[in-house]
Amino acid sequence: MTFRLRTAALAATVSLFSGAAMAAECEVTHWWTSGGEAAAVAEFAKAFDATGNKWVDGAIAGGGGTARPVMISRITGGDPMCATQFNHGRQTEELIEAGLFVDLTELAEKENWSEIINPPSVLESCTVDGRVYCVPVNIHSPQWLWLSHAAYEKVGLDVPTNWDEFVAAAPKLREAGILPLALGQQPWQSNLLFGAVQIGVGGIDLWKKVNLEKDVEAARGEQMAKVFQAMGDARSMAEGSTGQDWNEATNMVIQGTAGGQIMGDWAQGEFQVAEQKAGEDYTCLPGLGVHEYLSTGGDAFYFPKVDDPEVTEAQRQLASLMVSKDVQVAFNLKKGSLPIRGDVDLAAANDCMKKGLEILAGGNLLPSGDQVFSADTQTQFNDLMVEFMNNTDITPEQAQERYADIVESAD
Structure with missing residues (x-):
């Protein structure tokens, strides 16, 4: 069995469990490849390297939809990495059932994760049958509307404050050669858009029912039906958006060639890299400016089992670091996400992050799609939504019927 993990020079690192001084190279796979994401993940690498261990970056381009099958294939095929990113939720159910991940319960109890991780649902998403199998590193809410001040200034319009104003402004943007809605072509992006519209137009009660x-x-x-009619509006506004990756669409908003984008709060990292300031260069509207709420989904790291005690020890050290106060602050300020602990100093947060923190404090929270549907069901939603957004022959009524069929058979 090849582990791609080689023992490095011994360092004076105190083991969290055995007390031995160990150091190891640790390959970490993830799908964070945009400018903002790379800056954020570098904070993890810097902190881990400071322990005497060595972070070996295993970034996989193309987003989670591309990266997850690669990660799963390696783990199940006997070529596990040291640590790997997934979204906390139901994506790893089968891998956990197969006993392929390190049980982190002892570490979680030692460091009182249940007391410091907030909201509790975040840690619960890492817990199966009372055992903890991952370390959540952030809270990412996907349903934000990001708006370019330059685009609306060019056409002499005020920056929209909600979904209806955004739709109403679209024709004038189009006349000026500005794309109203930037949208990448990956299926998950279309489904993310649908989730935002579902709450913005349909409301939170409808979302909960479905x-x-x-x-x-x-x-x-x-x-x-009103939600799918609104998706028809979104399809018209996004016509001509040909970029593939989400950050390409974000860059259009940054450049003022698109009026807005519906994307997760991770888009903040791209605005920061471009040195744009929230409230001056761009506006962020959680819940499309209609229903302010946060999803409690996000990113987590799992640690595949390996037959090497030094690597196992390095895995536990990395898990501990990811939850620590200083690392949580450094990582999330650059990622644009919210920390998974509420006892950290976020004085440096920008206006958009402050909005998220206020919503989090108010408790207006919902689980993410990854927490309530299986990976298979999520894939069916993704496929349907990207097909609808790219094929005007599919009517909103037809898309709604197909959507209901998926819900009826969902697990």
């Missing part, structure tokens, strides 16, 4: 209760009648109902 996503939590799996209410098929609600999925086929009149309120959901």
Whole structure:
């Protein structure tokens, strides 16, 4: 079995468990490749290298949809990495059931993760049958509308404050050669857009009925029909958006060649790299400016089992670091996400992060799609939404019926 993990020079690092001084090279796979993401993940690498261990970066381009199959294939094929990113939730159910991940329960109890990680649902998403199998590193809410001040200034319009104003401004942007809605072509981006519109237009109660209760009648109902009509508007606004990756779409907003983008709070990292300032160069609207809330999804790291005690020790050290106060602050300020602990100093947070912190403090929270649907069901939603957004022959009514069928058979 090849582990791609080689023992490095011994360092004076105190072991969290055995007390031995160990150091190891640790290959970490993830899908963070944009400018903002790379700056954020570098904070993990810097902190880990300072322990005497060595972070070996295993970035996989193309986003989670491309990276996850590669990661899973390596783990199940006997070529595990030291640590790997997934979204906390149901993506790893089968791998956990197969016993392929390190059990982090002892570490979690030692460091009181249940007391410091907030909200509790974040750690619960890493917990199976009472055992902890991952370390959550952030809270990422995907349903934000990002708006370019330059684009609206060019056409003499005020920056929209909600979804209806955004739709109403689209024709004037189009007349000026500005794309109203930038959208990447990866399926998850279309499904992310749908989730935002579902709440912004349909409301939180509808979202709960469909996503939590799996209410098929609600999925086929009149309120959901309004959601799909709004998706038709979004399709028209995004016509001509040909970029593939999400950060390409974000860059259009930064450059003022697009009016807005519906994307997660990780887009903040791109605005920061471009040295743009929230409230001056761009506006962020959680819940599309209609229903302010946060999803409690996000990123987590899992640690595949390996037959090397030094690597196992390095895995535990890395897990501990990722939860630590200083690393949480350094990473999340650059990532644009919220920290998973509330006892950290975020005085340096920008206006958009402060909005998220206020919503988090107010408790207006929902689980993410990865927390309530299996990976297979999520893939079906992704495929449907990207097909709808790219094929005007599919009517909103037809898309809604297909969506309801998926909900009816969802697990």
